[in-house]
Amino acid sequence: MALIVQKYGGTSVGSPERIRSVAQRVAKYKSQGHQVVVVVSAMSGETNRLIALAKEIQKHPDPRELDVVISTGEQVTIGLVSMALMEQGLKAKSYTGAQVKIHTDSAFTKARIASIDEENIRTDLANDYVVVVAGFQGMDEAGNITTLGRGGSDTTGVAIAAALRADECQIYTDVDGVYTTDPRMVPEARRLKSITFEEMLEMASLGSKVLQIRSVEFAGKYKVKLRVLSSFADEGEGTLITFEENNKMEQAIISGIAFNRDEAKITVRGVPDKPGIAYQILGPVSEANIDVDMIIQNVGVDGSTDFSFTVHRNEFNKTLDILKGKVQPHIGARDVIGDNKTAKVSVVGVGMRSHVGIASKMFRTLAEEGINIQMISTSEIKISVVIDEKYLELAVRILHKAFDLDQEAI
């Protein structure tokens, strides 16, 4: 008997029929003697509908009130899923984030989980209930409703699994695992049987979108066994996320090509080259709760340098305003420029640690197609480049082929 947390995304609970199918899968696990906690997202389209409604009232919806509105999406799902479980003859009980209680900070629309009271869930599980928890939401210290930001339901799933010390956290989605790249862009993309935690972290943060990055961080921190599965296929073992390199079954050098279309590039030019300058630039950005992705600063010339970073495209104008209003006059930089028609492509793989020439192969492949590289950033297991958005599909396809990702590893 195992304790399993299953997280279902929006498309997996997108209709009464889909919800019944979720209940049937849960019933199968229950009949095998497992305890099951189900974490659910809002029905697909619902969160967008609610955001659109809010924007009809207020162009930039108040974050606290927006969270009150959009958190209803998951609340509807938990009730419906609980009913569907009862129809399968199971005992079921729903919990909103506040009811659990999932304590978060007060950063409305992008809150972070601080702690989880798992006591009531444990009692319910012991009494043979399937517990159904609303993903994506929590409650701050003052009792305000918060949400965790897009994809936050994955984080809820993993956090609940960590709090309960669950045997496995299964993330059900509309794909049946992690692929070498997005199969919608490259038909030859293959499903990976396993991927290391670090690769997954890079894949997720770079935009593979199968799992939200924070959920993978959480899983790594609390050693939660994480598996990505399809809620549309009855069988299949999905992709297991492992925490040790040598557990990896496929020993390819490169595991996948990740990409992110929503990247906007910002450069602060003529920055005095002195200590503390990076903080003076990024401090105000971070205070505005804007997530920064790549950060690049080259060596200075004549006591001044250029400082570049990328943010989500939606935050582009807000970030420019902050830099031009607060930062540039303060630090005496020459100029702030930006481009929101860029995209990021990355090759990811733990294998590159022990293999040279990955970077040069990547750059040569892009150069042969005449794709100009605007920024480069590397870590131990990935190399990322920022390019013109219009070359994104081409870049992903040629890199996928160049690194033989369309063929099974030996």
Added chain:
Amino acid sequence: MALIVQKYGGTSVGSPERIRSVAQRVAKYKSQGHQVVVVVSAMSGETNRLIALAKEIQKHPDPRELDVVISTGEQVTIGLVSMALMEQGLKAKSYTGAQVKIHTDSAFTKARIASIDEENIRTDLANDYVVVVAGFQGMDEAGNITTLGRGGSDTTGVAIAAALRADECQIYTDVDGVYTTDPRMVPEARRLKSITFEEMLEMASLGSKVLQIRSVEFAGKYKVKLRVLSSFADEGEGTLITFEENNKMEQAIISGIAFNRDEAKITVRGVPDKPGIAYQILGPVSEANIDVDMIIQNVGVDGSTDFSFTVHRNEFNKTLDILKGKVQPHIGARDVIGDNKTAKVSVVGVGMRSHVGIASKMFRTLAEEGINIQMISTSEIKISVVIDEKYLELAVRILHKAFDLDQEAI
């Protein structure tokens, strides 16, 4: 400066445009120096949509989970209304029932308010906030979400007004006051400038549908000054509900004709005529949380009697099942029969206390049109009859005319 609670029903917040119009009215009151608490229903159609969704999953939705689902309707509205108030330049803050906290019993889908913590609302009001509270919902002792049943938002409005000792509770709806009868049925119906609490109680319980009965009871109990107004008309003073008979401005004998189309009639025949029998019949019905309206028991003949009562049409089959299954064999009654094609019509007025002949005039009027009376029940200020549903419109129209309700009182 007054403290005003304004309750807006579903049609009053049925679209972004309507919500903006609510915010504008609140801003007008704020600019006059008043403190305002706004209590809102779900946007029109939303509760029905959610119930239909639940019924797609479970034919008879689990009450606890149904409350989890349908309480989201008001939660969306409080967020949107708060945003609209901010757009008017006001400070605003929303509260779900659980956040207030509005404590209720655990009778899911028809819970009753036990107490209200008004401390946080008071603090917000003192800090110049408009407080926006979700109607229709609360939280039981265990932290479960509960709802108060149809029309429960009125009750929330009055209960909040009582807890805050507000100067006035304004109920905004799609009609501009209380009429002598439903103007959709009788075009000659007139708006009453005031109506006594007792009359209102009879009108509401008998199906006039302007206010929910529990809200009027609450208002009476806590002496809340209650006013019914239209949210679609900018001016107009609506109908004031008064608590003393001599405050009544219009001294008509009869104030209005109330009716209820959703009445189902049930008769237990051949009941042994002995003490405790009424309890033995209605106890199990009440335990199943079914509201009973009229109750009639005539004198017995030969040690046995017939016992009749009415319930909401939706509860008809459930009630029959209970009576046939549990009650009839237990008490040894001869038969249980029922009819769900009935309707109730009542004449209401404090004036009938001091005027004889009201009943006979009512019965004669119906008889002249050949309408058979199936049941009669009377109180000090109303006379109700149950008739065949198909005669309902005719009965209301002829009674409205017979009691001169189409003419201004002297």
